[in-house]
Amino acid sequence: MRTPRPPRKSLLVSPVGRGGKDNLRRIVERFGHDSFDFLLLVYDGTPLQDEDGFAGCRIVHDPAPLFWQLKRCVPPELCRRYEYVFIWMDDLEILDFDPRNFLRLLRRHRIEVAQPALSPDSVISHAITARQDTPIGRYTDFVEEMAFVFRGDLWERFWRLIAPDRNPWGWGYDEIAYSVCRFRRMAIIDAETIRHTRKGTYHASARAAQAEVRQRYRRLFWPRKRTICPISDSFLRQRLTAPLRLNLYFLYARLSSLRPVASLRTILLPRRHELSAPACVGTRMTG
Secondary structure (H helix, E strand, O other), X not given: OOOOOOOXXXXXXXXXXXXXHHHXXXXXXXXXXXXXXXXXXXXXOOOHHHXXXXXXXXXXXXXXXXXXXXXXXXXXXXXXXXXXXXXXXXXXXXXXXXXXXHHHHHHHOOOOEEEEEEOOOOOOOOHHHEOOOOOOEEEEOOOOOOEEEEEHHHHHHHHHHOOOOOOOOOOOHHHHHHHHOOOOOEEEEEEEEEEEOOOOOOOHHHHHHHHHHHHHOOOOOXXXXXXXXXXXXXXXXXXXXXXXXHHHHHHHHHHHOOHHHHHHHHHHOOOOOOOOOOOOOOOHHHO
């Protein structure tokens, strides 16, 4: 009888500054080096090499905005070596979050992009990200970029979307990931919860970058930020109902992006693409 191969490691990438190092220290301790590698992008000169808890982490010092760093330091060939890639901000408190159970759920349901749900006392920009009363979670058309988790072999789709010369802060990328990257199994996992602690600064450059994203991708389907269907361990729902609903929703999104339909939608719903200022960015993404 063949011994099953252990899962590959996952990678956690996080910007980190003086104000977020304690959060990151707890994350590194909880996640552990046996299951994770860590890439910490220090943006304010904090000497993490001298700090307890960061031994074994790869540390890069660079004040450049986060999405410059992601484009340069997190290439697809690196991420393909990992099962999942966590792109987390440094203003997240992990509460009772269990990374192993979280990964188990992603594997079991073949989820491509996910995030943990946010606790009720979090800074919440999008209501859909708040924890709901489900045993596992929900398939959605939106996952917020402050706690992205990608399947390692699919990170390239999002990486290609990043244009750091035009939008180094990443504003609005989470709004178009469903359509541009063609992810079908996006999910918010209610079974595992974290707390988001800071509200970002929506400065003029960020507004301009967000407007550029909105203009460039105006023809695409934009997420409704709602549940497509619940995640269930029921065999029938897992193998039949959920795939059917996800594929039908994906087809609806693709048809909505056809030029005649998109033009009509722009006329009838002129404000549909106006984006709110996300609070997810924390201080790292404010430039």
